[in-house]
Each structure stands twice: as C-alpha cells, then as structure tokens.
Amino acid sequence: MEKRGSILIVDDDEDILVAGKLLLKPHFASVKTIEDPNRLPELLSKNTYDAILLDMNFGPGQSSGEEGFHWLSEIMKIDPQAVVIMITAHGGVNIAVEAMKMGATDFVSKPWQNEKVVATLSAAVKLRRTRNEAANLKRVNQTLVEERGGQEIIGSSDALKNIQSMIDRAAPTDANVIILGENGTGKELVARELHRKSKRSGEIFLSVDMGAISESLFDSELFGHKKGSFTDAKSDRVGRFQAASGGTLFLDEIGNLPLHMQTKLLTVLEQRQVTPVGANAPVDIDVRIIAATNLTAKELNDESRFRQDLLFRLNTVEINVPPLRERPGDIEEIANHYIEVYCRKYDKPHKKLSVDALSAIKEYNWPGNVRALRHAIERAIILSQGNEFSAGDFSLESHPDSAGEVANKLSIKTSSGTEEIELPDGNLNLERMEHVLIERSLKKHRYNISHAAKELGLTRAALYRRMEKYGF
Incomplete structure (x- = not known):
C-alpha cells in the first residue's frame, strides 16, 4: 500500500522525536522532526506538511501551554489550512481544549498509545487533503466566476432594467428563485448574477441540466451514492446537492422533469436533507435553489405537467426574461459587445456594423435569442472580408412561415x-x-x-x- 502524507513533529524532547519518527515512518511518506520551534516560520515558508504534531510546552518546568498556544497561532497565520495535533502532558485536557478552540484539530497525551497516534495522524492527513480539495474547488469556482464576468447581462431596455432591479432585491436574500424565458435568452446569466450579488458569492455556483439527467441516474447524480449501492458504484460519490452545499445550486430546464422525479425534488427542498443511494442516514444540506425553465407560466400552472407544491417551493421570486424580439432596442448593444469579444478572441481588427447590417439584425426575429445573435456575430467575424459588416455577413434566413417560402x-x-x-x-x-x-x-x-x-x-x-x- 502506497504511503501518503508528510508529518512534522515539533518537540524539545529528543526521545519523543526519535520514538515518533520510528513509529510513523512505516505509515507515512515522510516524517520531519525539529527540537526548536523557532525554526517553524522558515520551515513552513519552504514546505507544506499534511499534519503537524506540536508540543504544548518547551523547556524544563514549563506546564502552562503558553508556548504551544503561541506557536499554534503562528502556524495558523502562516498556513490557515494547517492541521495541527497538540501533544499534551497527562491530565492536560483543559489546555488541549483551549488549543482546539484556537484552531488545533486534535490532541494526544504523553505517554501516548502508538495505535492512537497513528490513527489520529491518518485522520489528520485525510482532513488536510479534504481542506486542500475544498480550497482548490473554491479557487476554480472563483476563476470560473471571473471568466464569466465578460458574459454580463447586456442591454438598457426597460425590461432589463426591471430584471436588474429584481436581482438587486432578491440576491441578498436566500429566497428560491425561478427564471422563466425561452432558450437563449440568458437565464443562466441571471442566475449567476443572483449568486454574485448574494451572501453566498464566495462559495460555489453549481449548474445542473435537469433535462440531461436520465431517470435511472437521477438519485445518484443529485443525492450521491455509497460504494456498492449498485453495480457501477465502485466508490462513494457526493451528489450535486452536497457538492453545492454552502453555495447556489442552479437547476436548469426544471420543466423537463417527469412528475415522479419532481416529487423527490420536492421532498429534498422541504426537508433540506438528502439521503445518498445506499446510505442509512440523511445528510443536511445548505443550498440556495435557483431554477429555470422555458415553459410559460401557464404551462407551469398545468397540474398534469408540473407539481404545484413544487412550484410553490421554487417561485418565491419569479423573474421573466423576455425574448430578444421583444426588446429590439438591446440588439445593437449586445451585437457591439460580442463584436469586441470575438474580434479580440480571434485577433481580428475591429469592425463596425454597416447601416444595412444594423437594420437587418434589428428586424430579424432571432428565434434562438441572444445565443443565436452571439453565434451569428462570431461566424461573421470569422468569415467576413470587408472593412465593415454587411447584412449578408450574418446569413439571416427569412422565417419559414413567410408567404411563398x-x-x-x-x-x-x-x-x-x-x-x-x-x-x-x-x-x-x-x-x-x-x-x-x-x-x-x-x-x-x-x-x-x-x-x-x-x-x-x-x-x-x-x-x-x-x-x-x-x-x-
């Protein structure tokens, strides 16, 4: 079995250091020992340890634990993710408890039991790995948020001003929100803006396409599963609800869920708990739900299509995103935004829309909404040859229901x-x-x-x- 984890032991007792190294070396990838805690700042600036075993007292006759508190504080300043296990004298439980309040993870008492020390440090290494994964996930999520910063809600129509106003009022609360609108109108951008302006903005925003989850995998994908709970469950898996805990879970295309799957979702929203497949006990979750659908309000209120008690849970706040054809005044602003974005992406000189091109894109029905306009702009930038965009660069087809077509x-x-x-x-x-x-x-x-x-x-x-x- 591969040995994993790096351990640092800090104690002024040479016998403890020797005994600790001999005990731990067979179980961990590396074990470093130091007698002088003053070396910690330099050592931690150059190395990262999965677990640190730190004595509470240094020097003869010391028993107050003050030095241990001091160095614990210094370690946490240098590495806030550090996992520190305190070494206390027999009967020093009260001191250890105070240390844990300051950030220590656990403690072991002298004289220690070998099996307990190995088990405690093994758990500490796993904890450090989990903290690292969580920190990495948070950094990745933040990077994604920053990258999507260029995909802001664009337009100055009254409809968009109303949406922005609703976002500003709803975002700071934890109220569930349902976003209605045709495909391509920018429902996910509205959801991300709600998250960005919420108290959960520093946590994860996780998007789930409900229409793409098969019925057979619904429970596993959303609620997780335990190893061995079914044929292909070769390891434990965290579901989307748990993965998004602390942040925002965006349930896209919620209207595509069959009624019996809507019932499962309703139960989770009511109980604020999920039970992974194969688990015996539920797990508490803390997520804000934002849902989206291209169903109309009338279709959502059809009981044969959507559970009304689930709709009641989801639409504490309802935001309607109008199609692009209903806000033609925004088309020029959106087009110019994506012209700038894609000219930069493809290293093309900036072009302007000719009068006929602007007239053509404003008059077009845009059945795919903003997404279709964005794709048309991207294609035009790649293929156009003139000094400015003409109407022909956008290959706009007349509508198939037009007379004579x-x-x-x-x-x-x-x-x-x-x-x-x-x-x-x-x-x-x-x-x-x-x-x-x-x-x-x-x-x-x-x-x-x-x-x-x-x-x-x-x-x-x-x-x-x-x-x-x-x-x-």
Whole structure:
C-alpha cells in the first residue's frame, strides 16, 4: 500500500522525536522532526506538511501551554489550512481544549498509545487533503466566476432594467428563485448574477441540466451514492446537492422533469436533507435553489405537467426574461459587445456594423435569442472580408412561415402512418433542409431542446451542435 502524507513533529524532547519518527515512518511518506520551534516560520515558508504534531510546552518546568498556544497561532497565520495535533502532558485536557478552540484539530497525551497516534495522524492527513480539495474547488469556482464576468447581462431596455432591479432585491436574500424565458435568452446569466450579488458569492455556483439527467441516474447524480449501492458504484460519490452545499445550486430546464422525479425534488427542498443511494442516514444540506425553465407560466400552472407544491417551493421570486424580439432596442448593444469579444478572441481588427447590417439584425426575429445573435456575430467575424459588416455577413434566413417560402411537400412513411413534410421551394440542398427542419422543430416545441431533439431523432448534444452550426 502506497504511503501518503508528510508529518512534522515539533518537540524539545529528543526521545519523543526519535520514538515518533520510528513509529510513523512505516505509515507515512515522510516524517520531519525539529527540537526548536523557532525554526517553524522558515520551515513552513519552504514546505507544506499534511499534519503537524506540536508540543504544548518547551523547556524544563514549563506546564502552562503558553508556548504551544503561541506557536499554534503562528502556524495558523502562516498556513490557515494547517492541521495541527497538540501533544499534551497527562491530565492536560483543559489546555488541549483551549488549543482546539484556537484552531488545533486534535490532541494526544504523553505517554501516548502508538495505535492512537497513528490513527489520529491518518485522520489528520485525510482532513488536510479534504481542506486542500475544498480550497482548490473554491479557487476554480472563483476563476470560473471571473471568466464569466465578460458574459454580463447586456442591454438598457426597460425590461432589463426591471430584471436588474429584481436581482438587486432578491440576491441578498436566500429566497428560491425561478427564471422563466425561452432558450437563449440568458437565464443562466441571471442566475449567476443572483449568486454574485448574494451572501453566498464566495462559495460555489453549481449548474445542473435537469433535462440531461436520465431517470435511472437521477438519485445518484443529485443525492450521491455509497460504494456498492449498485453495480457501477465502485466508490462513494457526493451528489450535486452536497457538492453545492454552502453555495447556489442552479437547476436548469426544471420543466423537463417527469412528475415522479419532481416529487423527490420536492421532498429534498422541504426537508433540506438528502439521503445518498445506499446510505442509512440523511445528510443536511445548505443550498440556495435557483431554477429555470422555458415553459410559460401557464404551462407551469398545468397540474398534469408540473407539481404545484413544487412550484410553490421554487417561485418565491419569479423573474421573466423576455425574448430578444421583444426588446429590439438591446440588439445593437449586445451585437457591439460580442463584436469586441470575438474580434479580440480571434485577433481580428475591429469592425463596425454597416447601416444595412444594423437594420437587418434589428428586424430579424432571432428565434434562438441572444445565443443565436452571439453565434451569428462570431461566424461573421470569422468569415467576413470587408472593412465593415454587411447584412449578408450574418446569413439571416427569412422565417419559414413567410408567404411563398414553403411550396413543396414530401410524403414519408412513419411508424404511425404517412406524414407530409414541407420543403423549401426550389431548393433541395441537404443542409438547407436540415436547417429548416431544425428551426421548425424548435419552434414547434417552443425551443425545448429535449423535446425537439427527440422529435428529430438526435441527442441533445447533437442538436446543440447543429444549432451552433446554423446560428440558432
């Protein structure tokens, strides 16, 4: 078995140092000993230890523990994540308790029991590893938050001003929020802004696509599982609720959950506990829930589609994000923002929108909303050749329901009978047909990706790739 963990023993008794090193060396990767605690600052500035075994008293006749308190304090200043185990004389429990209040993790008494010392330090090494992982996760989360800082909510329309006002009022509370809006309107940006302005902003923001979780893995993904609880459970796994504990959990596409899975979610929100698959006891959680769906308020209030008691739990605050076609005044500002972003990304000279280009993108319906506009801008920056963007650089198609666009029909046999599919008049290009079919399916299902993908016979990921290809 591989030995893991580095141990530092600090004691002025040479016999303790020798005995400790002999005892611990077979169990840990490295064991360092020092007699003089004054060496600690320099040593800790150059090295990191998984656990530090620190004596409470140095020098003959010392028993107050003051030196131990001093050096414990110095260690925690240098390394706040340090795991320190105090060495106390027999009967020094009260002193050890005070040390633990100052940040020590545990204590061992002289004369010590070898098995207890090994077990205590093994637990300390695991604790240090957990603290490191938590610190790394926090740093990664902060980096992601900073990277997404460029993806702010853009626009100055009255609708967006109202949304910003609601965010400012709701964010500092721990109230659950549900965000309504079509796909591509920026619901996740609203959720991230709520997190950024909340009291949990320093903790994790975890996003879960509820539409992408299969029913068979629902419990394991959200609530976790214990090793051996089912065939592929080869180790313990923390679920999304536990992983987000202390922070914000964003449940995207909540409207895609079947009713029986909604019941499980409701139970968790009511009890504020999850029970991992295979576990005997529930685990407390502390998360703020932000949910999002492309269902309309009317559809959400349909009891055959969504549990009303779950909706009551989720929509303490309800924020509606309007589609881009309802706020055309924001289009120019959004377009200029992404022109700057992608010109910088692809190292292209900055271009402006010509009058006809600006008119074209303002008049376009943008069925894919801001996401589609962003993709159109990115594609135009890569492919355009002029000194400024023209309307043609955005390849904006007229809407398939426009007069005269659809004339031909194709009859095909399906498992349920014969269906007629309308084709673009005079244009049987395969990519053009794929573009039309995808757009129609998305419109038919109100841009519900899961439902559109199922009708088209595609996976969600495959549909997203095609949407990006065609600028939806």
